[in-house]
Amino acid sequence: MGTEKRDYGKQFMGWTLLLLGVAVGAVAVGLRRWSPALLGAAAVLLVPWTVVLGLTLPADTEVRNWSVAWIGLDVLMAAGCAATALLGLRGNPRARLTASATAAVAVLDAWFDMTTARPGAELTQAVACAVAEATLAAVCVRLAVTDRPAPRE
Incomplete structure (x- = not known):
């Protein structure tokens, strides 16, 4: 009670x-x-x-829709990369916004990879994924804060 x-x-x-x-x-x-x-x-x-x-909060818990949550993060990250690429190639300054959002999703994904992995091979794989996602986040942050000239048509 x-x-x-x-x-x-x-x-x-x-x-x-x-x-x-x-x-x-x-x-x-x-x-x-x-x-x-x-x-x-x-x-x-x-x-x-x-x-x-x-x-x-409990130290651990059973979660419904676990795969949907993880797949959703990756779909969101892919959509952010695609939107940033399309806007960036068109010279649209809104690419900075999508780059910022994509960086945040990549960091979030890396955080959950690292904090939910079991020790051993699963953690090793999580570290590898987190490094890749941190690299993506760094590239996105650079795009978001750098004033770059628009691509030529």
Whole structure:
């Protein structure tokens, strides 16, 4: 019974922070000059939530749709690479945005590869994948922050 109450409290806090995050996002979009301050507030609010997760999440769990989650990350990364390539080849400055998003997905994928792998061969494979994904992320970050001339037609 104590576990159920703790889980309910965690769910309540999670939904509250999610709704607060959506509200902050909506306000930030509407009031662009306040965006940095609102994002700073969101960062501060995420600190206690992270502590709650650290104290309450189980060390391991069984997960539904495991393969869908992993495949989804790779599909998202492939789509980001394709979008960045197409926009970049056209000289479209929005390639910086897709490059930024793709870098974030690559880092996320590498993080999950490393933190969910079992010791041994699985971890070795995860490290190899993480190195490749970190390299992709670095290339994407470079594209996102470098002011490059548009390709010639």
